[in-house]
Structure formats: structure tokens, C-alpha cells
Amino acid sequence: MPDVAQPTIAEVRNAAEAVKAAIDRHLAAVEARTGENDPGVAAAYEALARAADDYDEVLYDAYDEVTPFEVPHETGVGHYADPDDPEAISVLIRRDYLIADPLRLRAAALRIDGSTAVDPAPVAASSVTAALGALFGEYEPDEIAGRAEQFGLEEGDSTLWVTAADPAEPGDWLGEPFDDADPELLICRFDVSEVYDDELEVLDPEH
Known part of the structure; x- marks a missing residue:
């Protein structure tokens, strides 16, 4: 040879x-x-x-x-992290909601908490913020999105980013979970908004 x-x-x-x-x-x-x-x-x-x-x-x-x-x-x-050849990815999601019906929201929290109408201090429905805590503590975000009207919420814009990331050890980024939302590391993104003709639009990070 x-x-x-x-x-x-x-x-x-x-x-x-x-x-x-x-x-x-x-x-x-x-x-x-x-x-x-x-x-x-x-x-x-x-x-x-x-x-x-x-x-x-x-x-x-x-x-x-x-x-x-x-x-x-x-x-x-x-x-x-290299968006062209990533070793790991992060999926970043933002969904906006208008609190359209606070009473319905608090009623949903009451059902989660198991409180009754005669309960003198139903913790889950003591305020809108407490009700939101109960709601998001009980259901996955995707389920809340699918049942938003039932919970007194009105869906607004939403976006999902898939970004390149360095492999992380458990707990490494929990203190500052959104600091790495860097558009330069974006692999792809999906936006939902009434301003688009289509419900789902994939945006090229190069543009």
C-alpha cells in the first residue's frame, strides 16, 4: 500500500x-x-x-x-454554542394571555384546590395571582393553551425558539433561565399571532 x-x-x-x-x-x-x-x-x-x-x-x-x-x-x-452544529439545544417558549374573566379564572382555581363556596379562605382563589399559581401548578402549559377560554384567559401572541446551547449540568441555569435567549444562536422559531395570515409561520433566523 x-x-x-x-x-x-x-x-x-x-x-x-x-x-x-x-x-x-x-x-x-x-x-x-x-x-x-x-x-x-x-x-x-x-x-x-x-x-x-x-x-x-x-x-x-x-x-x-x-x-x-x-x-x-x-x-x-x-x-x-454553535447554531450550525449544536451539541445541545434549548427550547424557549413565550405565550401571552389576557385575563379576560377573572371570576372564571378563580373558579377554576377553586376546583383545583378542592375548596367549596363556604370555605372562609380558599387559598387558590384568594387573588388572581394565587389562581394563576394554582392553574400553572396543576396543568401543563400546552393544556392551558388548549383550554384558555375555559380558564378565563384569552390567547395573545406566542413564540417558540429553538436555540443552540452548551450542554448543561442539572440546575446550572435555573437561577437565570432566560439569560441565554440569544438571537445569534437561533436555529428556528415558530410564531403565532393575529398579525399573520397563517396561524403558524416559520421565520428564517438569517432574515
């Missing part, structure tokens, strides 16, 4: 120049970043990592030498 052709001197030099250019682009992105998870920095980081890997490979193949740099590939510091 013939030996695999070794990289030429020109190929090694081109790979080295690609690393230099990637370093310049990464520095420029860092200097111009707009926040902690700036997508420009993320893209420049990934490009620099690929260029460094490529150079290390051709350098070893041509000269049996390696660089002193190690590019981390595992999830951790320096890893960024």
Missing part, C-alpha cells in the same frame, strides 16, 4: 500563515466584542482552533514536530 503523501513545504507555510491570520481576526473580534457571549468572538475562536489544528497536523506530517499549543475540544471554558 503506498505511503500517504507528505505535506509540501508550501502547504506547511500556508497553514502557518492561516494561523497568523486567524490570530489577528480573533484579536480584532475580542477588541470589538459587544458582550460576554459575543457571536463574533465565538466564530473567531472556532476558526482559530481549526487553523491551529490544521497547522499542527501538517507540521507533524512534514517534520515530525508539534506545536506547544493544545486546543480544548471538550465542553468548558472557551467552548461556544
Whole structure:
């Protein structure tokens, strides 16, 4: 079986120049970043990592030498969610409701709580907010959406985002669950609103 052709001197030099250019682009992105998870920095980081890997490979193949740099590939510091090749996703849902009938809402909460009309202090229906707590504590959001009128609610606009995410350990993001709603990580989204002719419209995140 013939030996695999070794990289030429020109190929090694081109790979080295690609690393230099990637370093310049990464520095420029860092200097111009707009926040902690700036997508420009993320893209420049990934490009620099690929260029460094490529150079290390051709350098070893041509000269049996390696660089002193190690590019981390595992999830951790320096890893960024990539919407083109995600390791994990987050599904973010927002549904708006108008409280059209507070009495009906509180009556639904009474049924959940098991309280009676003579109960002197029915906790679940003591206020609209308490009734909402009882309602969303008992039913899944999809069921509430399907029975909104029955619960005294009127559906408004809604949206569902599927975004790229870094794999997370249980409990990691619960303290700030909506901080990662980054449009740059959007894979697809589904909007429902009366302003659209169709009930469901899929929007391309590129537009």
C-alpha cells in the first residue's frame, strides 16, 4: 500500500500563515466584542482552533514536530454554542394571555384546590395571582393553551425558539433561565399571532 503523501513545504507555510491570520481576526473580534457571549468572538475562536489544528497536523506530517499549543475540544471554558452544529439545544417558549374573566379564572382555581363556596379562605382563589399559581401548578402549559377560554384567559401572541446551547449540568441555569435567549444562536422559531395570515409561520433566523 503506498505511503500517504507528505505535506509540501508550501502547504506547511500556508497553514502557518492561516494561523497568523486567524490570530489577528480573533484579536480584532475580542477588541470589538459587544458582550460576554459575543457571536463574533465565538466564530473567531472556532476558526482559530481549526487553523491551529490544521497547522499542527501538517507540521507533524512534514517534520515530525508539534506545536506547544493544545486546543480544548471538550465542553468548558472557551467552548461556544454553535447554531450550525449544536451539541445541545434549548427550547424557549413565550405565550401571552389576557385575563379576560377573572371570576372564571378563580373558579377554576377553586376546583383545583378542592375548596367549596363556604370555605372562609380558599387559598387558590384568594387573588388572581394565587389562581394563576394554582392553574400553572396543576396543568401543563400546552393544556392551558388548549383550554384558555375555559380558564378565563384569552390567547395573545406566542413564540417558540429553538436555540443552540452548551450542554448543561442539572440546575446550572435555573437561577437565570432566560439569560441565554440569544438571537445569534437561533436555529428556528415558530410564531403565532393575529398579525399573520397563517396561524403558524416559520421565520428564517438569517432574515
